[in-house]
Amino acid sequence: MKRCCEGVRLPCLFKGVGMASPRPPRYLLVFDFDETIVNENSDDSIARAAPGQALPEHITQTLHNGFYNEYMQRVLAYMGDQGVKIGDFKTVYENIPLSPGMPDLFQFLSKNHEQFEIILISDANMFGIECKLRAAGFYSLFRKIFSNPSSFDKRGYLTLGPYHSHKCLDCPANMCKRKILTEYLAERAQEEVEFERVFYVGDGANDFCPSVTLTSADVAFPRKGYPMHRMTQEMEKKQPGAFQATVVPWESAAEVARYLQEVLKKK
Numbered sequence: 001m002k003r004c005c006e007g008v009r010l011p012c013l014f015k016g017v018g019m020a021s022p023r024p025p026r027y028l029l030v031f032d033f034d035e036t037i038v039n040e041n042s043d044d045s046i047a048r049a050a051p052g053q054a055l056p057e058h059i060t061q062t063l064h065n066g067f068y069n070e071y072m073q074r075v076l077a078y079m080g081d082q083g084v085k086i087g088d089f090k091t092v093y094e095n096i097p098l099s100p101g102m103p104d105l106f107q108f109l110s111k112n113h114e115q116f117e118i119i120l121i122s123d124a125n126m127f128g129i130e131c132k133l134r135a136a137g138f139y140s141l142f143r144k145i146f147s148n149p150s151s152f153d154k155r156g157y158l159t160l161g162p163y164h165s166h167k168c169l170d171c172p173a174n175m176c177k178r179k180i181l182t183e184y185l186a187e188r189a190q191e192e193v194e195f196e197r198v199f200y201v202g203d204g205a206n207d208f209c210p211s212v213t214l215t216s217a218d219v220a221f222p223r224k225g226y227p228m229h230r231m232t233q234e235m236e237k238k239q240p241g242a243f244q245a246t247v248v249p250w251e252s253a254a255e256v257a258r259y260l261q262e263v264l265k266k267k
Contacts, residue, residue, distance in 0.1 A: 025117040027263075028188075028195040029109070030181065030210075032202035033122035033129055033147070036223060039099040042128050043072055049088040050079055068123070069148060069174035073160050080157030089158055093131035099223075101252030106138045108257040115264060117195070118142050119184065121177045123206060125150035125160055146180050170209050178210040197263075200245075201256060202228050214245035221256050224249040 034041045047055050059078050063071045109116055118141050122129060127150040133139035149161045162174030171177070188195070200211050203223035208231040211220040220243075222229035235243045250256050 023114070024193050025115055026196045027116050028185075028198045029116045029118045029260075030198065030200045030202075031118065031120045031142075032204065032207050033120060033124050033132075035099070035203045035226065036201055036207075037099060037102055037120075038096045038132060040096050042093060042096055042124050042132070043068070043075075045096050046075075046079070046089060046092050046128070049084050049092045051082050066172050068172055069160065069162050072125075076158045076160055080155060084158075085156055086152055086158070089127070090131050093128045094135035096132055098136060099253055101250075101254030101257070103136075105253040105257040106136075106141065108261065109141055110138075112260075112264060113141065116260075117188075117193070120145045120147070121180050121210070122147045123163075123172065123175045123177075124148065127151070127158065144184070146184075148174060168209065171206055175206070176209065177206050178213055181210040182213060199260070201250075201253075204228055205231060208232065211245060212243065216244045216246075218245040219248055219259070220245045221248050221250055221259075224251045 031037055034043070047053060055075060055078070059075060062074055109118065120129065120142050122145070125148045126145065129145060129147055130139065133142070146163065148163045151159055153159050164175065164179070165173075166176040166179045168176040168178060185195075185198075196217070198214055198218040199221065200207065200214060200218070201221040202208075202211070203226040205227040207222070207228045211222075211228065211232070212235075214220055220228075220232065222232055229249050232243055232247050236247075248256070248259055
């Protein structure tokens with residue numbers, strides 16, 4: 001059955017006739033990046049490339065809730081003024097540690113890549129994510145990466161923009177992951193790609209927003225003790241049954257790999 005952007009399955013209306021095609025992946029696996037794939041907030045990590053490996057107070061005091069993207073634009077402008085170059089940023093991003101068990105999970109996915117379509121939705125930036133995934137050797141696992149656009153301008157400054165605009169009141173002004181995920185599912189449905197289940201691996205409040213749209217067939221993997229995990233627990237207390245997906249908290253991503261391995265065994 002097909003899934004539409006509202007999270008329900010729709011009957012498959014169009015089938016190819018007399019055409020052999022590769023079997024499409026059965027599952028969609030969605031990753032967050034900061035404090036999920038990597039064990040730090042990569043936006044904070046780049047301060048290690050700044051003079052004294054720290055940001056001045058007159059910059060850090062400009063951070064306002066919900067406007068982190070605009071704050072990071074100011075941080076990057078400051079770092080450019082201080083002479084921080086592309087190689088300095090690249091070194092920092094490449095050396096951010098992966099979260100516990102994440103290499104195990106990626107090794108499992110590499111061996112079972114036909115079963116999973118893997119995407120990444122992150123409120124970090126494209127340059128940093130690509131640097132880290134390429135250095136770790138797992139960039140090719142991802143069909144698509146959704147993150148804030150970033151590039152180096154003529155001065156050699158790393159610049160950052162917002163991903164999109166949206167009307168969600170629960171997410172930062174520059175990105176709603178729920179909007180990205182629902183639009184992606186709708187796009188894939190139009191392309192005749194069916195997913196039996198969606199798996200979502202994250203940690204933050206902005207990961208809770210898309211996970212609310214998951215169905216009872218799906219699984220949310222919140223990092224144990226982080227905001228996404230606490231918010232799923234709070235919703236279950238206040239509105240039992242409102243959060244439909246199965247919740248599987250993790251401390252090591254190897255736990256996620258073991259769960260997915262069991263899913264494949266049952267088929």
